[in-house]
Amino acid sequence: MPNTETQSESSGPRERRSDEPESGPISIESNPLSRWILVNGNRWAVSAVALVLVGLGFLGSGVLWPDELVTLFTEEQVVQTILVALFSGVILLVSIAVSVNSIVLSQEITALGEQEEEIDETFSFRDSVRAHMNSDVSPVRPAEFLEVIFDAIRANAREIHESISDENEPLHGQMELIRDDIVRQVGDVEERLESGAFGTSEVLFAGIQYDYSRQVYAVRQLRVRHEDTLTESQLEKVDDLITTLKYFAIGREYFKTLYFKRELANLSRALLVVSFPAIVFIAYAILSIRAGLLPDFSLLFIPSIIWFVGLAYVVGMAPYTLFSAYVLRTATISIKTLAAGPFVLGGDDDSKLLQDDE
Numbered sequence: 001m002p003n004t005e006t007q008s009e010s011s012g013p014r015e016r017r018s019d020e021p022e023s024g025p026i027s028i029e030s031n032p033l034s035r036w037i038l039v040n041g042n043r044w045a046v047s048a049v050a051l052v053l054v055g056l057g058f059l060g061s062g063v064l065w066p067d068e069l070v071t072l073f074t075e076e077q078v079v080q081t082i083l084v085a086l087f088s089g090v091i092l093l094v095s096i097a098v099s100v101n102s103i104v105l106s107q108e109i110t111a112l113g114e115q116e117e118e119i120d121e122t123f124s125f126r127d128s129v130r131a132h133m134n135s136d137v138s139p140v141r142p143a144e145f146l147e148v149i150f151d152a153i154r155a156n157a158r159e160i161h162e163s164i165s166d167e168n169e170p171l172h173g174q175m176e177l178i179r180d181d182i183v184r185q186v187g188d189v190e191e192r193l194e195s196g197a198f199g200t201s202e203v204l205f206a207g208i209q210y211d212y213s214r215q216v217y218a219v220r221q222l223r224v225r226h227e228d229t230l231t232e233s234q235l236e237k238v239d240d241l242i243t244t245l246k247y248f249a250i251g252r253e254y255f256k257t258l259y260f261k262r263e264l265a266n267l268s269r270a271l272l273v274v275s276f277p278a279i280v281f282i283a284y285a286i287l288s289i290r291a292g293l294l295p296d297f298s299l300l301f302i303p304s305i306i307w308f309v310g311l312a313y314v315v316g317m318a319p320y321t322l323f324s325a326y327v328l329r330t331a332t333i334s335i336k337t338l339a340a341g342p343f344v345l346g347g348d349d350d351s352k353l354l355q356d357d358e
Helices: 004-010 032-040 043-064 066-073 076-108 112-133 142-163 169-193 200-208 212-225 232-291 304-336 350-354
Strands: none
Touching: 032 304, 043 066, 043 232, 043 304, 066 076, 066 304, 076 232, 076 304, 112 142, 112 232, 142 169, 142 200, 142 232, 169 200, 169 212, 200 232, 200 304, 212 232, 232 304
16 A cells, blocks of 8 residues: 555645745744733733723823813713723623633642643653653753753754765755754744743743744655655654654643643732722722712812722723733733644645755
């Protein structure tokens, strides 16, 4: 029977179109401001900036249309409708966050046998990595793990390229493309790791930048196409490179799982801390407006009722902005790590960029 894997991996267009974009590795937003908002910034700081912008917008409206807003806010029904909606929204938001956290917590409460199996699998993976890297101890910290893995990937790619003779131009050219892509991507990630950011979030973001899926595809395709040309030693080195890329994928997904669990726990705790004073303040604001207890004065040419309603609005929005800040970061990481093993889920088939024109 014909080798179906060979046919499937060697089929398809081999030439890159001249108009195909020279896309690089997966990158989190290149704009520093967007990168800070989506991933790097402290979630409390991102939420605070959003609340400041909301407050400034509210006060700006008070400066431009003070009489109109005072007339509108003196109608109790309008203000109460807004504050009651915020009050209900905060309670609902907290309920959702606590429910999600309860689901995650329920997965952690397992039988002793399942805990033993999970720990054994973790130790087995660490032993496999240690044996593959010929190291005494497998790194336990994400940054150290990435550094060891990337060093091995780069060394394997260089060894394979150096072992291939220049006389075999198709094989040598394709491996050169793969090696250059590996060296470039590893260098970019190492620069981010050496920038001084070694927190779990920063390390995970650095690992996201490495587009291993197209490299796995390209290396496997090289092995299938040139299996008859490669020596036994070269085939072993190619298999070692594929295995190392697989270990990187497994390690990154495991770290991502742990990170998501921690983010959900931090989100639930943060929402409970913020929501309690928000609920109390909104309730007092509704009662104060209903009883007509607001003093009549102006501050910076803005009537007191605009200040009070604006403050209540900002406080009521605090849980939502904090929730949005956390969800933005977790969603960004999820989007940037959609590739499942050797599969490429993006719109552009970047794996063809690692194929030499024949």
